[in-house]
Amino acid sequence: MSDFSVPGTATGQRQGWDRIHDFAWNSSAIRKILVLALLALIWELAARYNGKPILFPTFTATMTALWEAITTENLLQSAWASLYVLLKGYVIAIALAFVFVSLAVVSRFVRELLQTLISMFNPLPAIALLPVAMLWFGLGEKSLLVVLVHAVLWPFALAALTGFESVPETQRLVGRNYGLRGPSYVVRILIPAALPSILYGMKIAWAFAWRTLIAAELVFGVSSSAGGLGWFIFRNRNELFTDKVFAGLAMVIIIGLLVEGIIFRIVENVTVRRWGMQR
Numbered sequence: 001m002s003d004f005s006v007p008g009t010a011t012g013q014r015q016g017w018d019r020i021h022d023f024a025w026n027s028s029a030i031r032k033i034l035v036l037a038l039l040a041l042i043w044e045l046a047a048r049y050n051g052k053p054i055l056f057p058t059f060t061a062t063m064t065a066l067w068e069a070i071t072t073e074n075l076l077q078s079a080w081a082s083l084y085v086l087l088k089g090y091v092i093a094i095a096l097a098f099v100f101v102s103l104a105v106v107s108r109f110v111r112e113l114l115q116t117l118i119s120m121f122n123p124l125p126a127i128a129l130l131p132v133a134m135l136w137f138g139l140g141e142k143s144l145l146v147v148l149v150h151a152v153l154w155p156f157a158l159a160a161l162t163g164f165e166s167v168p169e170t171q172r173l174v175g176r177n178y179g180l181r182g183p184s185y186v187v188r189i190l191i192p193a194a195l196p197s198i199l200y201g202m203k204i205a206w207a208f209a210w211r212t213l214i215a216a217e218l219v220f221g222v223s224s225s226a227g228g229l230g231w232f233i234f235r236n237r238n239e240l241f242t243d244k245v246f247a248g249l250a251m252v253i254i255i256g257l258l259v260e261g262i263i264f265r266i267v268e269n270v271t272v273r274r275w276g277m278q279r
Helices: 010-026 028-050 059-072 075-106 108-121 126-137 141-165 169-177 182-193 195-217 229-238 242-270
Strands: none
Touching (some): 075 141, 075 182, 075 195, 075 229, 126 141, 141 195, 182 195
8 A cells, every 4th residue: 555645635634743753852952942841830739739938939930030030130140250250170180180080090009199180079069169268268259269179070070080090902002003192092092982981971060060060059149249159049948938049059050051962962962972972
């Protein structure tokens, strides 16, 4: 029998719905939107059942507060203040980690030193360094940068070092046969081969830095004159504006989803996925 069907007939309509169904379930973005919609519905129903908005506002009330905070309270400016400090600490830590890991590749002593430092400091919560940072650098951006560098440096260095050590010996020999040494060997051989591990480490380090920054801002603002998202949450919690507290938390989640789902996704698509190094 022929698979041809006339549009508008029952068979054609059924095939059209099948195509829509297949597209929806094969699209990662649509699946994530459906999951988020389901979570929002559960949140709304649970809050209405609880009936205590001072403790647990509804999803609709939170979104209303979020919109009001964006339009009237400069919430986006607070978010940018947080992201600006985070980006500075993130870049500094990534650069330091690359220097340490590159030296560890060519020196056994540096490798053992770096592995020891990672074992010592990676389990140490970055927020635990906040009192020391405040004592040394005062109430301001420098203290946040110290905490952020600690949060990013060690998990990323661990991922990058693991990626470099897992590079096949065949690729290493190719680099040596071409006479590559030092930085050129790292840039042309090790980094491309270990890129999946490096990107994974960058995502983990981003998550650590983002939650550390928000936690630190709950204690003090980005600087003595301006506060970030964490300070926005803390201030509204003191004033018992629970819907705005949840709005600030929602903004934290939204930024995390955008960075993870768009920025890192684009980087992966144009690198490791395009090169067939990752599915």
